[in-house]
Amino acid sequence: MASRLANSPERGAALIDILTTLAILSVTAASAVPQMQPWVAELHAGHEARRVWQWMVAAQTDASRRGRAVGLEWTVRDGRLWGVVVVDGNGNGISQADIDAGIDVSAGADVPMFDPTSGVSIGIHSRVRAIDDAGWLEAGSDPIRFGRSDRVTFTPDGRATPGTVYVSGRQGSQYAVRVSGTSGRVQILRYERSSGGWVW
Numbered sequence: 001m002a003s004r005l006a007n008s009p010e011r012g013a014a015l016i017d018i019l020t021t022l023a024i025l026s027v028t029a030a031s032a033v034p035q036m037q038p039w040v041a042e043l044h045a046g047h048e049a050r051r052v053w054q055w056m057v058a059a060q061t062d063a064s065r066r067g068r069a070v071g072l073e074w075t076v077r078d079g080r081l082w083g084v085v086v087v088d089g090n091g092n093g094i095s096q097a098d099i100d101a102g103i104d105v106s107a108g109a110d111v112p113m114f115d116p117t118s119g120v121s122i123g124i125h126s127r128v129r130a131i132d133d134a135g136w137l138e139a140g141s142d143p144i145r146f147g148r149s150d151r152v153t154f155t156p157d158g159r160a161t162p163g164t165v166y167v168s169g170r171q172g173s174q175y176a177v178r179v180s181g182t183s184g185r186v187q188i189l190r191y192e193r194s195s196g197g198w199v200w
Contacts, residue, residue: 045169071153081122160184
């Protein structure tokens with residue numbers, strides 16, 4: 001009986017059905033990959049922007065805990081954003097002169113922000129509306145905008161250096177991490193090219 005079933009036409013037909021189904025699924029999956037690429041790029045860019053946000057919020061919390069100003073010094077090397085924490089050493093805020101004199105000191109080594117395999121970088125890859133004013137930022141504009149320096153400072157009373165870090169991903173995705181000066185609020189914004197504006 002078992003031998004008859006093993007060689008029956010019904011078993012062969014079932015195998016052909018399975019192979020046909022697998023072939024159809026493979027073709028469907030392959031055709032869906034291009035449509036998913038913008039979504040994946042958006043996901044990566046949003047994730048890396050959130051890492052920058054987390055660093056800023058951690059520095060803000062640290063300033064409150066220490067009772068002294070805490071800053072994040074940003075640098076760009078090979079298209080990657082690096083951050084180092086700087087702590088006010090004499091109670092008068094963070095300044096370049098005090099950093100050079102060794103009074104305001106770093107609290108650790110430089111840390112890279114982005115996963116190099118994510119396709120995300122610090123930058124403005126195509127024209128976007130500026131967050132800080134009513135103008136436009138062209139592709140290649142300075143992506144770290146905290147006045148004349150690349151440092152954001154948080155004070156124990158909740159204030160901060162106002163400014164923005166712009167984060168770009170593949171497929172034209174663009175995010176920004178914005179710091180409000182008076183409230184110290186840190187927000188992630190996403191650029192909608194269809195409307196030409198930033199959304200929370």
